[in-house]
Amino acid sequence: MSFDVAAEAYDRFMGRFSRPLAVAFADWVPVAQGARVLDVGCGPGALLAALASHTSPDQLAGIDPSESFLAAARARFPWADLRHGSAEAIPFDDDDFDAALAQLVVHFMTDAAAGVAEMVRVTRPGGTVAACVWDFAGGRAPQSTFWSALGSVSPGVENESRRTGSSEGDITGLLRQSGCSDVQEAELSVAVDFASFEEWWEPYTLGVAPAGQQLARLADADRVRVRARSAELLPSGPFTITATAWAARGIVAD
Ligand SMILES: C[S@@+](CC[C@H](N)C(=O)[O-])C[C@H]1O[C@@H](n2cnc3c(N)ncnc32)[C@H](O)[C@@H]1O
DSSP states (O other), X not given: OOOOSOHHHHIIIIIHHHHHHHHHHHHHTTOOTTOOEEEETOTTSXXXXXXXXXXXXXXXXXXXXXXXXXXXXXXXOTTSEEEEOBTTBOSSOTTOEEEEEEESOGGGOSSHHHHHHHHHHTEEEEEEEEEEEEOTTTTXXXXXXXXXXXXXXXXXXXXXXXXXXXXXTHHHHHHHHTTOEEEEEEEEEEEEEESSHHHHHGGGGGOOHHHHHHHXXXXXXXXXXXXXXXXXXXXXXXXXXXXXXXEEEEEOOO
């Protein structure tokens, strides 16, 4: 899926969740000081920022198919080797990295098995491959309330819950299938505060990701209904959204 939107819109929509998730994910993998690390689907750089406190910034690399996100990441992290590309054909050599990570990307890959196999290819034997995706299937993604509201207006709408990576065991299965050993899975949770319903709703109107794109496709009257249903499901005043991702890591075989 393409992300042809401004990095600033992404930051307001998902960056609020992906930044704290990146801190938890980089801690959990874990990434050793001095390790050379690839961030697959780096976007504007939430995970790169977290990784920079684990290893030397000049040991970091990233790829992303979105030109706007790549431009933002390059401006923010000029010391990193950031290249245009997709997981299914990673533009780096075999065994180039000590670790390859993908945060909130597996469910957007056109071929998740090929993407994870590529992450394994560019990671040295004994290195780590890891990925995480929100628990859409379990209704614990940041967007789950939105998808519930949209589903009541447009029953049967594609709500990300059947995408590969969005269910318990999906990423673990991909890592095992690609030959990784010592595969482990965990739940990573983050809590994000919102001052008002309006602060929560506004990022959905920016057209970012499947949620924003589905909303933009609706007729005006249906958009109003989705907003009204969301407002019924959430408090009006300050509230906290807790979201949980499935994370899995494995060791590349010799
Ligand atoms: C939800 S964003 C996550 C960005 C960043 N990793 C983060 O946690 O904020 C999904 C990212 O995956 C990228 N993407 C989509 N399809 C991809 C693919 N096949 N291979 C690599 N990245 C992909 C998008 O361009 C976007 O930057």
